[in-house]
Amino acid sequence: MRLLLLLSSLLVLASPAAQAQTASCDTDAHARYDFWVGTWDLTWQAGPDSTGHGTNTITKSYNGCVIEERFVDPGGFEGMSVSTLDRRSGQWMQTWTDNQASVLRFTGGTAEDGAPTFMGAPFANPQGQEQVNRMTWRNITAESFDWHWQGSTDGGETWNDLWVIHYARR
Secondary structure (H helix, E strand, C coil): CCHHHHHHHHHHHHHHHHHHHHCCCEEEEEEEECHHEEEEEEEEEEEEEEEEEEEEEEEEECCEEEEEEEEEEECCCEEEEEECCCCCCCCCCEEEEEEECCEEEEEEEEEECCCCCEEEEEEEECCCHHHHHHEECCCCCCCEEEEEEECCCCCCCCCCCEEEEEEEEE
């Protein structure tokens, strides 16, 4: 009986009617982060007298519904994210993971100044304070932008830059 149900489910999913219901991600909402798509050379302040360098390759896949990120710091840090506009909630969602066994989840939105933003869930920082992290993209042009990793310990009233990366299109 289970096999029959599974087969009938697969046939329904493969039918032309089901295929016509495949998500169309050619909308303005799905294009919110299209500026990010491309191959980028990255620079950031790594210390008082040093500059960090890396690359980030951002692609769209699965009928334009998913944004995939591949970040590489030649110093050894690497990570990737998957972002999509969740059809049920209407919110952008991102999951990040890296070679340090981190898994971070974010919800997309807009900062108070209109900048595209992904916001993380509150957590207890090493000082025992409740902290919220977010990333924002600013100074966006066709060839460059600045990405800000920010933290707030006052519920989002004020934000401090923790890491700022300048992106230049390769």
